[in-house]
Amino acid sequence: MKITKTITAVCIACLTLFVTGCQTTMAPAYDYTALNSEKPKSILVLPPTNNTVDVTATYSYLSTVSQPIAEKGYYVFPVSVIDSFLKENGLPTPAEMNAIPLDKISEHIGADAVLYVNITDWGQKYVLLSSKTVARGQLQLVSTKTGNLLWDAPFSFEQASDSGGNGLVGALVNAVVTQIIGSINDQTPQIARVANNIAFNQKNRGLLPGPYYVAPVKK
Structure with a gap:
């Protein structure tokens, strides 16, 4: 009986620690006060600033x-047209474009909000x-x-290759093949799309639906 009570106590203690740990690591809900107050309809995306060595x-x-x-559900100004x-108006680099005063963007382009993007890591990495x-x-x-800052979020995703369980030779072959394929067809834009999907749609943290949002039809 004492052993049973001891095991039960240990289990309860472990469960309490687990729940407490989940509560402390769970991210709080985003404060959407500013976004709900201003309710932007149109968004201008400026070319991102790039803090990586990858020029693309x-x-x-x-x-x-x-x-x-x-x-x-937002109107997005065509990025190539804006670029x-x-x-053509004397701002040849993303750094200069990102320095445009907000009132000038509102006056000359008419956007309700600007999405600034800063890239910190990008591309295909090869390590042995x-x-x-x-x-x-x-x-x-x-x-x-x-x-005012209306919303912000990190975007992040990475996809790693593996050896397929074929040992050292398999790992070497896989690394070489991956590098050859990567040099022909850059997979980073596909990875970025996954990162965007996570950032814009994460629960309690993603971008709220705009005025033109249409819920997807359930099949």
Whole structure:
């Protein structure tokens, strides 16, 4: 009987620790006060700033971000048109574009909010017997009318190769094949799309639906 009581007490203690641990690590719900107050309808996405050595990161990522924003119910200004417009008006680099005053964006383009993107890690990495494809950075949605931060979130996803359980030779072959395929067909935009999907749609933290949101039809 004493042994049974002891086991029961240990189990309860372990369960309590587990629940407490879950509660302490669970991220709090995002504060949507500013977003709900301003209710933007249109979003301008500026070419991302790039803090990586991969020179393709800015425009590779830019090609992936319009769709998830539109699917959340916002009008997204065509990114290629905006990029060309800004370059034609004396702003040839993403750094210069990201420095445009918000009131000027509101006046000349008419966007309700600007999505700033900072890329911190990008591309396919090869380390001896393994490789991985990474897309990582930060999103910030800012009001052009007040300058308030309306929403922000990190985006992050990586996909690693494996040896397929074939030992050292299998790992070497897999690494070589992955590198050859990667040099022909860059997989990072696909990884970025997964990262975006997580960032924009995460529970209690994603971007709230906009005025043009249409719920997907359940099959």
